[in-house]
Amino acid sequence: MPRSKTALLIVAAGRGTRLGSEIPKQYLKLAGVPVLRHALDRFRAHPEIGTIRVVIDPAHRALYEAAVAGLDLRPPVEGGAERGQSVMNGLRALVEDAPEQVLVHDAARPFVAGSVIDRVLAALDEAPGAIPALPVADTLKRAAALDGPVEGTEDRNRLFRAQTPQGFHFKTLLEAHEKTQKSTTDDAALLEELGLDVRLVEGDETLFKITTEDDLTRAEQMAGTEMEPRMGTGFDVHRLGPGESIMLCGIEIAHDRTLIGHSDADVGLHAITDALLGAIADGDIGSHFPPSDPQWKGAASDRFLAHARDLVLGRGGRITHIDVTLICERPKVGPHRPAMRTRIAEILGLSEGRVSVKATTSEKLGFTGRGEGIAAQAAATVLLPAEAP
Template identity: 50%
Template sequence: MADNQVAVVVVAGGRGLRAGGDRPKQYRLLGHAPMLRQSLEIFTRHAEVSLVQPVIHRDDESQFRNAANGLDVLTPAFGGATRQESVCAGLEALAPHRPAVVLIHDAARPFASEILISRAIAAGRGGAAIPGIAVSDTIKEVDADNRVVHTPERARLRAVQTPQAFDFELILAAHRRAREAGRTDFTDDGALAEWAGLPVAVFEGETGNIKMTTQQDFARHEARELAALGDIRVGSGYDVHAFTQGDHVWLGGLKIPHTQGVVGHSDADVVLHAAVDAILGALADGDIGAHFPPSDPQWKGASSDRFLKFAVERLAARGGRLMHLDVTVVCEAPKVGPHRDAMRQRIAEIAGIAVDRVAVKATTSEKMGFTGRCEGLVAYATATVRLPWESP
């Protein structure tokens, strides 16, 4: 066993149906990143944590790879039908590493602070410890008919959170015992530890360490974030490329078959180039040519998704959020309509925003001008961003 090695099991195998949306809640965006990524990052950044073991649903491998891209985490374990089975799978995956302490954390709690994690690690070296906060409401115990049968003493109650911390060998043995006994219904590892006879201590939790459970939780979080972003800005972008010999064009991050290609130093994606300039314009941060000059050979043939990611990262570095991106393509051909929804989806993926925050429209120039003569194509973009308010 590593004397001081600390590992973390991040449980992300559930379906999160109460949160609504078109994907499990752990992959929904909070700001510019999936919630799971934020829950993993708080541990990968912590100086005392050596190993981060994700546990995911078997059907979510692709979403997980996107969410965890670039993070120093272990290969995910696959969860079971219950949270307890998923935690056990994570512990078994860590068994060859034999850490001294393990923290068990729900991916739906992405706001745990570095201080809370440090408290958990210190408390876990004593055997078993869980974070809790004092209950401010009076709690009633009711029967099957919703009649009050008991009012517990409020001063003795705690609302329990994660990360919960344990001596690794003790909690692994407890989970194995529960599995052998046919117990798979524990929703809390502290309760499982109690069942196994382990003394469980409570250390101070955090009121900000909330669990994202319902659609209302996500709505409240976004409302709080937006309330802090009072500086609303709009930027515009424009790009044009001439047609040349070829068999495809790049538009909105998609390779679209066509009877011609386009002239450009990179992949000449007018949609993404216009979007980049719109975001940079809202930031008053130059233009695409200033950051990616065509005179620089490293950008020859480069995929324009790199440029859009760069612009979004510049926005995020200033604490801002991309609220909406509106693009209009002007050309006689190729036809944009059949690809519109796929374009919106691809742009949303690159920019890290919801697809309903991306609009793609197309029109012709009624046979007039260079676009009307099929000599090239044009894209216009408008980006709406929100930044933290700064006094003049």
Template identity: 50%
Template structure:
């Protein structure tokens, strides 16, 4: 462990909601290659001998997600972690919360600030960040810009008029981890907060505002940030280490089916396929009662022979009361990919006299594709009535049935770690 005067710490910003990526949970807690994005980020930072402490900033309601991440971490990495602290409404406020937590335990000399959604950092990049932090008061990693950049001015709805074409040789795309003299950075944060300035999107920009000379050191093109569903899919492939999955030559196709039903009750809307649809009644359910997502979740779990939705999200557990069902579907998709599987197609049929879903069909398809991280062309949804027969025909409730087609490695469907988890869950 370094002496206080030379120690290096890192603040890991994990308080965001990750709403652009979908999936029912923040992107930093989604699994890639069988582990959460945040777990992989902390493992990369914590394994570096030059880092003495890690301070994670999380959303106030994300403690359970965070604890799951810790379970997969090496004990030596966990020893470097301080207790997580809750973040603020902006990234800037969250970073300040992390800095103040570090200060309470003894301020380091150098601090790195890193995004939780960048799990691809390697030891060389961390080496360069620490060195730049020691040599300069503020330093950020950057990579050359390969696309031509245009500065535009608004010229109408969805239209911009080119104002300037900067020389891309002088441009850099900035990444994290960014490195700073701890005292200088926390002073800059406090000065900005005192002036009620909270919109800085990275600490390099905040340091510039505070008058600190900021240098750019060599970044890493591989150090990409997970932002969109496609990024999550690519990261999942990148982290699917051969050691986790037995050698495979081909995939076997599996088909799973699911069915769900809910009775009507008082209310003014129903959830179908992750979309809130106005209706003259609601449904009676422990969660949000989305029959389409429930059936689809069961279909995916059936395809990998891993129980059903009640196994993973028991209705007796109060934490799932009123829960958004996109979390259930995202979990099932993560389990498929943790087994080295690929989701090929998702097909849902809604059985209901009302509400009609025609006007919402494309929105539902898009939402399911977003949650599952699959192309829109891989999602189908249909609706039918039961010709006035049965509980659906009497308008007492609605139902959905679903089918999911996935491909799994032929020689071994379940990696050893996932197999052990399944056996433990089944007793």
């Protein structure tokens, strides 16, 4: 089958929430280049790839345009609420190009080897579908939950880990999606349900999908990104006034007074936000969220911290540790410390082992000792792509 009619469909409409970033993982940077661009450059270098269409979330159009700047690509395709609908939208957009075969690839797999593309395309000469895969090497245990008892051991001898790009005869895949109308994380499964032949070809360990923080670290190392540590500090204070509760480190605590400020006056999150901004040398919380701007009146401070997080991630960086100390006589922080650590970890996409929350008093001295206000100081450690001094 001539391969000049091979189209590529890259599915990039996901949000990648497991990394804890508002910037989807396909737009995070490896060695200063977005993950999506890494994948695109590898496919574009292959001589047998013709039309390329990328399926995106319209809300991320600006991120997409930045990622593909300088490339001569067809307009992106609007994705659906689920992956199956996104693939269907992409296939329908390709109909006018009349490709004979199509490769469907996950944008979060940046390292595509030309040899894998070759093997998938070669298999399509003999079958309507082909996917790269690797044999399962680990012993497989069956259990109801990760922390539950082992119920049995599975035979791994005939099991394989599916990867992408998955290749198909174009009309066959389009018809399979139209017939089944199912959402799936694996397009080959639709052909399997219809009893059609799907061939396995040898995959590649470098074709892993970026899903977790550890995956991102591995991808940074493969992309040749030399990372350097940076540290920033932050300090914040708010006075106390009449009220019934206060916000501290993202947790509402019942109290006979409240913290006064333009936003929700969460001194803990404000100090962490400034620490992160300091680590990347990008001003302070007031320069990003001016107290004179009415849109931030009463705003939840987790929005400020999420913004600082995304600035770090947008520069190809990673947050590795947060340490915050709350300074007050009351309320007692100890009973709320676990919930505070959990909330900060959720906002930043970190494990709780990377978040420290401490508290101290000022021995009745100063404004905190007199119960006039609460202060917080924080330190943040991040890794950023190395720069020349």
